[in-house]
Amino acid sequence: DQQVKQNSPSLSVQEGRISILNCDYTNSMFDYFLWYKKYPAEGPTFLISISSIKDKNEDGRFTVFLNKSAKHLSLHIVPSQPGDSAVYFCAASAVTGGTSYGKLTFGQGTILTVHP
């Protein structure tokens, strides 16, 4: 049972336009959501996160939107740049047995290609 899903395996966007990456989840206990970016031959790097008490979080060109009723989040990149071309993973976490360290459940990733 995949609790975090990214239904678009790939997305192609022109430089300067908006990139919108989508993610759906099924577990109502998730209370933090994160986006990671991964370049080939490197580990994923943290991009932006959002708490379930918010519906929007912005950091420069990156904005994450959360729709709890739809169990859906999206990452907007504006304007898109060729250097943004990478695999983007969404991830979700919940308190695990009262521990603080947490664990993340990942989606399968979306390959973003930004064309010059």
Place this chain on the structure above:
Amino acid sequence: ETGVTQTPRHLVMGMTNKKSLKCEQHLGHNAMYWYKQSAKKPLELMFVYNFKEQTENNSVPSRFSPECPNSSHLFLHLHTLQPEDSALYLCASSQDARVYGYTFGSGTRLTVV
């Protein structure tokens, strides 16, 4: 420098070999993780260690054996693997993954022949 170092970066091993993957972090994080990334699949959690104690084994076959001698080091011992175990193995560490996420290493690309 990501703060989490994995060695080796690439590994090719036969099905009868025994090898180990190493992960090291000096970020002061208390939790360390092993994830497996196969093509077109989500990252799969394998093991979690918190303060050197294993807190989660996500139904991983016994041919994968983790070891965490201290909060800074994590190993994954491999023996009698199968070709379908070929994947990218990622180590990560965290202080509070819920809020701050993980810091990942660059991974070990494992090929089982």
